[in-house]
Amino acid sequence: MKSTCAAIVLGLVLGLAAIHMVRTDAATSSQEKPSNKLSDKYLGPIVDYELEYQAASVGDPKERALRMARAQRYNDRGPSPLGDFPPDSVGFATGTDWYIGVPALPLAQCDAVIVGEVAAAEAHISPDRTGVYSEFSIRVDEILKNSVETPVKAGDLTVGEREGGVVRFQGGRLFEYMIFHQGMPGTGRKYLFFLSDNKQGGDYLIVTAYELRDGQVIPLDDSHAFASYKGSDEQEFLIKVRGAIARGWRVSTTLRHRPPNSLL
Numbered sequence: 001m002k003s004t005c006a007a008i009v010l011g012l013v014l015g016l017a018a019i020h021m022v023r024t025d026a027a028t029s030s031q032e033k034p035s036n037k038l039s040d041k042y043l044g045p046i047v048d049y050e051l052e053y054q055a056a057s058v059g060d061p062k063e064r065a066l067r068m069a070r071a072q073r074y075n076d077r078g079p080s081p082l083g084d085f086p087p088d089s090v091g092f093a094t095g096t097d098w099y100i101g102v103p104a105l106p107l108a109q110c111d112a113v114i115v116g117e118v119a120a121a122e123a124h125i126s127p128d129r130t131g132v133y134s135e136f137s138i139r140v141d142e143i144l145k146n147s148v149e150t151p152v153k154a155g156d157l158t159v160g161e162r163e164g165g166v167v168r169f170q171g172g173r174l175f176e177y178m179i180f181h182q183g184m185p186g187t188g189r190k191y192l193f194f195l196s197d198n199k200q201g202g203d204y205l206i207v208t209a210y211e212l213r214d215g216q217v218i219p220l221d222d223s224h225a226f227a228s229y230k231g232s233d234e235q236e237f238l239i240k241v242r243g244a245i246a247r248g249w250r251v252s253t254t255l256r257h258r259p260p261n262s263l264l
Helices: 004-014 049-055 061-074 234-250
Strands: 018-021 046-048 091-095 112-125 132-145 157-163 165-168 174-179 190-198 203-213 216-219
Touching: 046 049, 046 112, 049 112, 061 112, 061 132, 112 157, 112 165, 112 234, 132 165, 132 190, 132 234, 157 190, 190 234, 203 234, 216 234
Parallel strands: 046 165, 091 174, 157 203
Antiparallel strands: 018 091, 112 132, 112 190, 132 157, 165 174, 190 203, 203 216
16 A cells, blocks of 8 residues: 555645745855745755756666656646746745645654765756756665665665755856745755655655754754654654654554554
8 A cells, every 4th residue: 555655745746736936036056055035944956957958868868767757757847847937036936735744753654764964966857847856865874764665775875856946047047946844955964864765766755854963853844743853852852763663663554544643
């Protein structure tokens, strides 16, 4: 049976409840920490609009096929190709109620839960030019729950995927594409990731994550559930998650039909 976690992500990817074009006063040229009136958060890596279009037709055929499999899920995201937006528009934000009903620790619904550091990030544009998504190379430090179908190994790099990113047009204009209530992992930072298998793309979809910084816990996404762990002690938080996963494995057959918050 397809996991609830995967259904949450799929619902976000395939069906938007609301679409808004948002204009801001200016966009910053910093790839690591773009900031604007939309959000103070890092909005993801930068992709060059024209170069991405050219890159789609060159390179290794297998890599191109994999890229197409990942990118096609982000078709039909906006009302038109991003290059057709008015030249003074520097922001596009979309949103759903994806976070409603998602527990703070969506353990039973996810395929893998890992602790890892983001080693690199890159953004890409969908084939029809209406959507943007980012890929994060995660160095796996600890595996709390492993995927049965696509297991990861400690020390390896795995790819986490999330919709959003920053597009750079010819002339240097930046266009920020984001999902309401979702954040982007920062390069060089450590997180506890909740991941769902992306079988078509051979990677994982990031359901949510918590940054582990200076001994404290910082939610990546915005919701009352995630905020309940903000400022928690890192070690106590990880002990709680490990314990909840251990209990989940022992009663996995009985949890299958329970509500998502049954582990909290």
